[in-house]
Amino acid sequence: MLWQCIKMAMKAIAANRMRAFLTMLGIIVGVLALVVLVSLVTSAGDAVTEQVEGLGTDQIRITITDDGGRPLRLDELSSFTAHADIGEVAPINQISTTARFGDESGQATVTGTTPSYADISNLELISGRFLRTSDVTNNTHVAVIAESAAEELFGTPNVVGAEILLEGRPFLIVGVLADQETFISLFMPGYTVYIPYTTAVRMSDTLSSAVTTMLVSASGTDMYAAEVAIDEMLLNRFRRDEDAFDLFNQALVGEVMSEITNLLAILMGGVAVISLVVGGIGIMNIMMVSVTERTKEIGVRKAIGASRRSIMLQFLIEALTICLIGCLIGVAASWIVLQVATALFGHLMSFHLSPGVVILSIVFSIFIGLIFGLSPANQAARKKPIEALRYEG
């Protein structure tokens, strides 16, 4: 019976192709909106989350804003790492200066730090080594530079052993780092160079030996425990002055980002669902017309022995079929749209059909077909056979 109903529905749709297509259009547009919008948002969200994670979600950034006359000294940091929940601590300071090699020169962001920084920020060495503790204690003039900086200044990434001029002072390049493509680089213009913390302090007129910014990692994966631990220790250090420092857990950024994208997806999806509902109303409208037009057919079927249920099923399945075909066309169209978007903006991010939203749109289409098909189908089923047979449309 079900199969017969599907066959009949296909026949009815085929007999009125143009009308069926126009009816489907509402569903097609609705599904297109739902799938494309949600896919765009989740794709964009994924891309942003990836960036944020590359930025280091496994670190806490601490900025000391008001030390109350008791500056944090470099040698105090080791007391923090003693805590079981804390992994490593690296102080950072930054100066913007000119880097020069021969005739080539350019703007550089020079970061003064300690060896721990490499682990906390997941730096990847291509050649040579990172800074050593002895570099920091002896404030040696050594530098570790990013691969892109090496390429642009020296024309080759093999620059270990070469000298680079930073603010006119020669630095021995001891290591080359792989470029980290995160949008933190947006905030760090020019070449990326790392030098010992103490050396940076001496180079600059504005930097003091007091630690004002540092990165902290967890000993395990529990960023929250590390956050609590460092917060408590810093509060003790600064006489429970909550305004002495800012603590920024980057894991939070990822969470907030994914919350924002989820919210956006729901919002966009909600708007799209409204257009699906409008499409459903269109289907109801056409099904009503169709039922009236086919009154005679309903009469004949009933005379021949169709029960109310069979008539009901027939029209309900017709509405469902229109919805589902519309849905499939919509999903196919969405796929094409996303492919085109990827072709156009693929360098920024890749857009993919999110399987969840495809399933969701199918479920919604079925739901809408049922809801809006019910009333016309019921109208058809309730027709009196004698009157229906007498009907001349």
Add this chain to the structure above:
Amino acid sequence: MITLEQVTKIYRIGDEEVRALDGASLRIAQGEFVAIIGPSGSGKSTLMNIVGCLDTADSGVYELDGQRIERYSEDELARIRNHKIGFIFQNFNLLSRMTAEENVELPLIYQRLSMRARRQRVAEMLDLVELSDRKSHKPTELSGGQQQRVAIARALAAKPSLLLADEPTGNLDSRTGKEIMSLFHRLHAEGNTIVVITHDQSVADQAPRRIRILDGRVQEVA
């Protein structure tokens, strides 16, 4: 096997009461070929609706195959029609989107017969009305006579107790009408019970037994 006793059906049109059937009594035996004749407004259609289980009487008794047809639910009446009544209409009433074959198959689908049984029966019926070569044609591709023969095959497909024809030749030219009537004769000879409702005396004259209906009452015609 068809028994009507004192069947009454009253319609209300506004304030007016129309006694479409007013104590109609009738008995038709298995295998009979009966014409029911009467002018329009005589209660012919009402009689056909009640005999065809499309409607139920207000009072009186209607028995079909020993089963009393009372105020059954619509679905129960549908089931009785499906198994016991084969309708043949003046304007054929074939479903235009379906082929001859599919039209004949329709009552069998509602009987929930298996696909194989349906195929077999449909082929048998189209053979009976000599339209096997037209089975894949749609109604619009068939002549009026052919369409009525498809309709007859559809009516016969469910193996009903009664073939109920309402002006079966009304939309056909006289030659084709005669063909249809001779098909009825053949079906009658094969043992089918046939009731033809008509206002056309020449059609009625071809039936072995004629019943006249006038003002909601039934009388035999000698």
